[in-house]
Amino acid sequence: MSTDRVRVVVTGLGVTTPLGGDVDSTWSALLAGKSGVRPLTEEWVDSVPVKFAARVAVEPTEVLPRPESRRLDRAEQFALIAARQAWQDAGTPKVAPDRLGVVVGSGIGGITTILNAYDLFKEKGWQRLSPFTVPMLMPNGSAGWIGIEIGATAGVHATVSACATGAESIGYAMEMIRSGRADVVVAGGTEAAIHPLNIASFAAMRAMSTRNDDPQRASRPWDRGRDGFVLGEGAGIIVLESEEHALARGARIYAEAAGVGYSADAHHIAQPEPTGAGIRSAARRVLEDSGLTGEDIRHVNAHATSTPAGDVVETVAIQEIIGDHPIVTATKSMTGHLLGGAGGIESVFTIKALYDRVVPPTVNLDDLDDGVEVDIVQGEPRKLPDGQIAAINNSFGFGGHNVAVAFASV
């Protein structure tokens, strides 16, 4: 809320998630406490120890014309679908191309393209590979396609920070606008990683839930019985805009994108730092960057993936730096974990919570773990107070990345 720099606002939202093909259907399902997790039916499921995942509710091929979908990796399909929704939702702003940017990343990139193309290559030779294999597998492909579609020439970027990717993209986009490089930036994250090799690899880390007898109850952040995350897929993308630009064109403003806090653990490549020092740093920095106080923050969409290691320490950091008053939720309990897409969809959920003044519940939380003292929404959705309030989306990733993005009501 500093007055001497460009204020950034959110004017468009788009998602495709395991709960719905757009923002409205996803949001209704979240408020109703529905789960997007389903048993996997592919024949390869016998070869992996995890037999469920959260696939998107609407297959992208139902939305995209076939000539388009065949040259896009699945992650790019999700990203384009979400970006088009967000762009429409923002009222298809008229922006000079050199004032328009894109920041859309993915944690893993076109992994299914890589693996399927390698199978095809071994079986039938190089001539049979799609000439679009490289643009399909590159992790910046989604950003590139979106940039072409909307004609963004100010800069098209793709951040990669595992499960912090979506949030980091949004932070980078805010900085593009603040620094004067762009007036409007389309930003978020996408992921399409439901493939037996990925499941096997995460399972080899013992990171995934193996609650095969009850998939919809498998993602249970903060519950004593949690045994790992549930793999999801999809994309969440928002339109960020300088307040001046948004006001000049009379755009609907969902929220102010008030600030971002980054930190790195410098501790372990995949395990969270056990004291939460990096998470606390990101929380302090987002408050500093946004000019908000802990008291202003009334809601946190937590990273909380349902792994034994990470969930509790995040709440301790929230309590210490922000306070025990925010209403905290873990929407991964319903969507599963979208990896690089998580920060995208969860930023959308954080913004919707502020705009609609209601926070979706955390489902499957039957037996709260020791040490969790923040106010977690269980059962029914919870109302947010009227007046000027703010909220934070936390996203952390393998590699030790911590990102906290703050949004404020307008």
Add this chain to the structure above:
Amino acid sequence: MAATEQEILAGLGKIINEITGIPESEVTLDKSFVDDLDIDSLSMVEIAVAAQDEFGVEIPDDQLKHLKNVKDVVNFIQN
């Protein structure tokens, strides 16, 4: 019996529609792939590979770059 020009054109139209979404009716002999149909070089590779499968005729890369119009491809396949 070798395919007729009309049969090849119809088959090619289907392939181009599948790959690019361009209606089959727009794929006529006089059309240029680049100037009229706005087909990029990557899509041309896909079309050539699909045409090879459909008609059993190999189109080498050094030939492909000379096939500018729909008619050029039809003639190449026919001969």
